[in-house]
Amino acid sequence: MYKTNTEPLLDLAQVGLSLSSPVQLLRGITFTVKEGDRLGIVGASGAGKTSLLRLINRLSEATQGSLRFQGQDIRQINVLKLRQQVVLVPQESKLLGMTVEDALAYPLRLQGLAVDTIRQRMQTWLEKLTIPLEWLDRTEVQLSVGQRQLVAIARALVMQPHLLLLDEPTSALDAGRATQLLTVLTELVQSQPMALIMINHQLELVRRFCTRVLVLQQGELILDAAVETVNWEDLHTCLLQTQAEQSREWEA
Numbered sequence: 001m002y003k004t005n006t007e008p009l010l011d012l013a014q015v016g017l018s019l020s021s022p023v024q025l026l027r028g029i030t031f032t033v034k035e036g037d038r039l040g041i042v043g044a045s046g047a048g049k050t051s052l053l054r055l056i057n058r059l060s061e062a063t064q065g066s067l068r069f070q071g072q073d074i075r076q077i078n079v080l081k082l083r084q085q086v087v088l089v090p091q092e093s094k095l096l097g098m099t100v101e102d103a104l105a106y107p108l109r110l111q112g113l114a115v116d117t118i119r120q121r122m123q124t125w126l127e128k129l130t131i132p133l134e135w136l137d138r139t140e141v142q143l144s145v146g147q148r149q150l151v152a153i154a155r156a157l158v159m160q161p162h163l164l165l166l167d168e169p170t171s172a173l174d175a176g177r178a179t180q181l182l183t184v185l186t187e188l189v190q191s192q193p194m195a196l197i198m199i200n201h202q203l204e205l206v207r208r209f210c211t212r213v214l215v216l217q218q219g220e221l222i223l224d225a226a227v228e229t230v231n232w233e234d235l236h237t238c239l240l241q242t243q244a245e246q247s248r249e250w251e252a
């Protein structure tokens, strides 16, 4: 197994995100991520989970606090370089009209990698994720939502990121595919100097495949705990209650 570096890969201190005041989407978010970590972010709809992931690869900018990647303030890192190492797979990924083959190769061509390296990385991930070769010529309109989700994850993995950010990666996958994907990702994080943060509404998957769980509630981090210390029944009840309160607020 890969021996992990104990220095934080990512360090967030008192991070906040306000849009036009008084809307404060995130408040006082503080946590660190080390190589080997697999974080599951959970929370009711609208808690700020996606907003948080978007701050980490600078799709949006924090308005308070600091985010450091490998010890460096992320605002000091060239944004394209940052996004080669901190790769976000959004919930609904687009292949931008490309075929699957071009979509997978495109980020690697941008990095100037040799054709053989590109081919080899693509082959590795197509095999590991059991993506059939016949998908290669398809564009996104010829793929199901779940197939598109897998391709988007493969496109992130060929980039060999240090930090992989996944927004509900299993939401459109059947149970078998979801388990297969998370097993492959677990093996990857255990064997490479990297970490993973995923948003997932399925607590059972977070319990089985993550090392830590972060709970967001109305823009605040209310729990950051090792999975083996969590009372899952209580957490499930708490999330249901928050969701119900949230729905009542939205209806009011």
Ligand SMILES: Nc1ncnc2c1ncn2[C@@H]1O[C@H](COP(=O)(O)OP(=O)(O)OP(=O)(O)O)[C@@H](O)[C@H]1O
Pocket: 019, 025, 043, 044, 045, 046, 047, 048, 049, 050, 051, 052
């Ligand atoms: N650009 C924006 N302008 C205004 N409000 C926004 C913007 N982006 C997000 N929000 C609001 O911020 C809150 C958090 O949104 P976010 O997408 O981060 O939640 P989430 O926890 O990922 O939810 P879900 O589980 O439903 O995906 C929501 O109330 C959302 O409406």
